[in-house]
Amino acid sequence: MQKTDRSHEEATIEMFRNDPALATEYLNDVLATGDEVDLVLALRYLSNAFGGIQEIARQANANPNTMYLTLSENGNPSLKTLLAILNAMGLRLAVQPINQAAVSNAPASVPM
Numbered sequence: 001m002q003k004t005d006r007s008h009e010e011a012t013i014e015m016f017r018n019d020p021a022l023a024t025e026y027l028n029d030v031l032a033t034g035d036e037v038d039l040v041l042a043l044r045y046l047s048n049a050f051g052g053i054q055e056i057a058r059q060a061n062a063n064p065n066t067m068y069l070t071l072s073e074n075g076n077p078s079l080k081t082l083l084a085i086l087n088a089m090g091l092r093l094a095v096q097p098i099n100q101a102a103v104s105n106a107p108a109s110v111p112m
């Protein structure tokens with residue numbers, strides 16, 4: 001007999017797997033409203049949609065045990081690790097202005 005019901009978590013993970021834009025929106029919301037712990041836990045949750053922590057670790061060329069620790073409540077991934085995790089999920093880090101006024105008041109070019 002085929003299983004016809006599934007948990008909310010299973011359905012959400014499937015939605016993230018099938019719609020990376022939704023995963024992106026979810027992470028952007030966590031970044032806008034949460035803290036570092038919320039972000040790490042969101043990445044851990046999302047890892048289920050992208051093959052699990054072991055698969056993310058494999059694609060990020062990281063030790064799976066280290067990845068479990070990195071994506072734990074006490075985890076504190078380096079920027080390099082964060083970028084590798086996002087890349088393994090088919091996502092990337094981007095920067096946006098907090099509000100339109102910041103864009104309007106920004107200089108036309110930034111000297112290097």
